[in-house]
Amino acid sequence: LMVICLFNSAILLSGTPRVHVLTPAITALCGSDVRIDCQFHTSGMRKCFDVEWLQKRQGRTNSIHLFHQSPELSRFQDHSVTGRSTMFPSAVTNGNASLLISNVEMTDEGEYICFIVMDGVGYRDTAVLTVVGRYSSTVFQLKSVASCKQVLEQEAVSLSCVSRKGFPAALVSWIDDREKSYSQEAITELTLTPEGLYDVHSRLKRVFTSQRRVCCIITNSPLQESKRSCVQL
Known part of the structure; x- marks a missing residue:
């Protein structure tokens, strides 16, 4: 006082x-x-x-x-x-x-x-x-249940991208090796942790007509920092 x-x-x-x-x-x-x-x-x-x-x-x-x-x-x-x-x-x-x-x-x-x-x-x-907050690369991962058979038979492929404990809310982008963007098709969830940081979980499910490399990019704009992880389909 x-x-x-x-x-x-x-x-x-x-x-x-x-x-x-x-x-x-x-x-x-x-x-x-x-x-x-x-x-x-x-x-x-x-x-x-x-x-x-x-x-x-x-x-x-x-x-x-x-x-x-x-x-x-x-x-x-x-x-x-x-x-x-x-x-x-x-x-x-x-x-x-x-x-x-x-x-x-x-x-x-x-x-x-x-x-x-x-x-x-x-x-x-x-x-x-x-x-x-810097999104941690140690827990950043890209999971895929895709197989060559799924791609060749034009079945839907499910991809999941996770990053934790960053701030502010990240910008999540999905892109392939041909510079085609799938960001509009992805479903992204932001969860606020008790520490006031964000956990990010983004999912992409679609049919790919040919094999390609798909990447998930998480960007922290104030830090001008991006975390990228890719999978070959």
Whole structure:
């Protein structure tokens, strides 16, 4: 509760050069560590100051870390990131208010406010953190119950493509070695996991009139990354 009072009680001056977030837009992989760099100028000010980091997400603003010159408040954290947010006390006195978030979770996504109170006046700058998940290639597979006999006799072939624990929702494409697309014929299901990631299961069933190589491609657009698996029919 004392943290909220710090943000609300100071005279707020935004858009000033005294506080500066070095990277306004940051993308982090789920499970990785991310550092949000924030610097502030202390020239002409007293050495007494407070640093507060807040996260704005889904219309709510929560305090996640507070640095205060009182030892009992120097490591304050709220319940959503307990044990995963870190500041650098030895650097703060030199104007470095950077925040390190360890083992990033999907709920860490949002707008981060670097808020500095000096001489009763508040200064702030913001950064937007986007969290993405890399679809795992270790569980990426393509299953086929097809046989040459099915293809030659023009029977329906069933193909299944699975990839897990990625974010955001993947784009799934089906294509053969002749660059013919079957994406419109596929049925794709996205399942949201308790961790806030997606499992993808795509199925294609059709008659192929000749033997060919068919590939399933799962694309994570923000990462500009594609996972591909193919089967020879």
